[in-house]
Amino acid sequence: MFQKRPGMNLIANALYLFLTYLVTVNVGFRFYRNGRVYLLFLLHGDAALTDSINRILLTGYYLLNLGYAAVRLRSWPTVTGWLSVLETVASRTGGILLTLATIHFINMGVLYLYSRRLPFPHLKNHQS
Numbered sequence: 001m002f003q004k005r006p007g008m009n010l011i012a013n014a015l016y017l018f019l020t021y022l023v024t025v026n027v028g029f030r031f032y033r034n035g036r037v038y039l040l041f042l043l044h045g046d047a048a049l050t051d052s053i054n055r056i057l058l059t060g061y062y063l064l065n066l067g068y069a070a071v072r073l074r075s076w077p078t079v080t081g082w083l084s085v086l087e088t089v090a091s092r093t094g095g096i097l098l099t100l101a102t103i104h105f106i107n108m109g110v111l112y113l114y115s116r117r118l119p120f121p122h123l124k125n126h127q128s
Contacts, residue, residue, distance in 0.1 A: 008079040016089045020069040020096050024062065027100060032058045038108075042115035057107065064103065069096055 032054055039050040072092060079085050 008081065008085055009076065012079045012085045012088050013073060013076065015085065016073075016092050017069065019089065019093050021066065023093070023097065024065045024069070024100070028058055028061050028065075031061065031104065039111065042111055044115075053111075061103070065096065065100060068099060072096075 035057075036050060036054055039054055040047065043050050043053070072095070076092075077084075077088060079088055
């Protein structure tokens, strides 16, 4: 029914990696830039600790997401045509986006819990 086209997998892989790279870097930079305010709040204004954690989170975010995207290529289905390229790239990119969102919310929860354990006695009146 479908005629196999050997170059279609290469096109799909390249498109997937390009889209994943763009989304990962763009979202990572936005989290890095805009998340600093949240981290400063959670870490009670400790700018040095905030910047250090923010850089570590960004590096880990890039490594985890781009590595995960690359590993997912191993289980890539055979792509037989342009419709298959679109379907495969869309579903794989969607999977990456869901993974990014999940990791983001887990990170925010962990940072919140960590911030609640920090000893800042002068701020006890402001915490519930």
